[in-house]
Amino acid sequence: QVHLVQSGAEVKKPGSSVKVSCKASGGTFSSDSLNWVRQAPGQGPEWMGRILPILDVANYAQKFLGRVTITADKSTGTAYMDLSSLRSDDTAVYYCARGPNSRLDFWGQGTLVIVSS
Amino acid sequence: EIVLTQSPSTLSLSPGERATLSCRASQSVGSSYLAWFQQKPGQAPRLLIYGSSSRATGIPDRFSGSGSGTDFTLTINRLEPEDFAFYFCQHYGASPYTFGQGTKVEIK
Numbered sequence: 001q002v003h004l005v006q007s008g009a010e011v012k013k014p015g016s017s018v019k020v021s022c023k024a025s026g027g028t029f030s031s032d033s034l035n036w037v038r039q040a041p042g043q044g045p046e047w048m049g050r051i052l053p054i055l056d057v058a059n060y061a062q063k064f065l066g067r068v069t070i071t072a073d074k075s076t077g078t079a080y081m082d083l084s085s086l087r088s089d090d091t092a093v094y095y096c097a098r099g100p101n102s103r104l105d106f107w108g109q110g111t112l113v114i115v116s117s
Numbered sequence: 118e119i120v121l122t123q124s125p126s127t128l129s130l131s132p133g134e135r136a137t138l139s140c141r142a143s144q145s146v147g148s149s150y151l152a153w154f155q156q157k158p159g160q161a162p163r164l165l166i167y168g169s170s171s172r173a174t175g176i177p178d179r180f181s182g183s184g185s186g187t188d189f190t191l192t193i194n195r196l197e198p199e200d201f202a203f204y205f206c207q208h209y210g211a212s213p214y215t216f217g218q219g220t221k222v223e224i225k
Contacts, residue, residue, distance in 0.1 A: 029223070035214070044205055045154075045162060047214040061213040095161055101207045103152065105173065107161035 002026040004096055004108035011114045016082040020111045022096030029077040030054040032048075033102045036070060037080045038092040045095075050102055051079060086115045121206050121218035129225040138220045140206035145186045148211030152180055153191045154221075156203045159160040165204075166191060196222070204218055 007021040022034065035050040049060035053072040060068055069082040079096060091114050097103035120143040130136055132144060163171040166182035167176045178225035179194040192194070193200055201224050206217040 044218045045207070047207075047216065050212075050214075059212055063180045063213075097161075098194075099164075102214060103164070103167050104162070104165075104207070105210070106162055107163070110161055 002098060002106040004098060004106055006094075006108040006109060006111045009112040011116065014084050014087055014115055014117055017083045018086060018113050020094050020096075020113070022079045022081075022108050024027070024079070024098060025079070026077045027098075027106075029072075030074050031086050032098045032100055033077040033103060034070075034072060034103060035063055035097045035099075036068075037095045037097055037104070039095070040089070040092040043092075046092075053079070067108060083113075086113075086114050091115050118213050119146060119208055119211075119215055121208065121215055121217035123204075123206060123220050124219060126217050126218070127221045127223060130196055130224050130225045132196050132198055134196050134202075136188075136191075136196055137202070138191040138193075138204055138222075140189040140191070140217050141189040142189075142208065146208045147185070147210055150208050151182075151184070151189050152207045152209060153180075154205045154207065155200075156205065162205060193222070198224075 003025045005023050017029040030053045033050045037045045042078045051058040051070045058070045072079045093110040095110050096106040096108040122141045124139045142182045153166040156162040181192045203219050205219045
């Protein structure tokens with residue numbers, strides 16, 4: 001059974017960066033895509049980007065290009081999402097989700113990121 | 118980017134009734150890359166349906182999906198108390214993998 005465990009909640013100042021981790025267990029880490037999805041309060045989910053660990057290739061939603069970096073460490077089965085130049089509207093719960101061909105079969109528990117001065 | 122529009126925004130029904138949720142895409146998605154998720158307050162979304170009509174592991178058979186091209190439907194037969202939640206559709210065929218804005222199924 002695949003299990004994804006994310007790092008804890010963060011409070012950040014506007015203009016700073018945040019790095020959220022997602023450790024996977026079970027299944028085959030390298031062969032699935034690892035996606036990041038965020039959800040602002042009262043809103044629907046929003047896909048940010050994904051990485052294919054087996055190829056070490058990431059792609060991102062246009063909206064986040066230049067601000068987000070997704071990486072993966074195959075040796076530890078951990079993925080990371082780094083979001084820079086934070087604004088108040090980046091306040092959201094950030095989820096990692098994993099599955100074959102970018103299908104989102106399994107989700108982490110979510111990480112709340114609050115951006116506030 | 119493909120825009121997914123869900124309707125209705127809220128569905129008020131009683132336990133035992135059937136729920137029919139719609140998801141319309143701004144351009145063809147194909148049938149292989151449309152998913153439905155259920156989300157309850159404070160929880161991560163849970164995959165219900167993938168490939169338009171295939172149930173994910175452990176999902177009861179009262180949940181069914183159909184559709185192709187630009188029009189998709191999630192049907193929940195005989196609503197159980199635990200089915201009252203938010204439901205989102207999502208396409209994952211080509212980046213960016215957008216979500217619909219959601220339908221809330223609430224108890225009437």
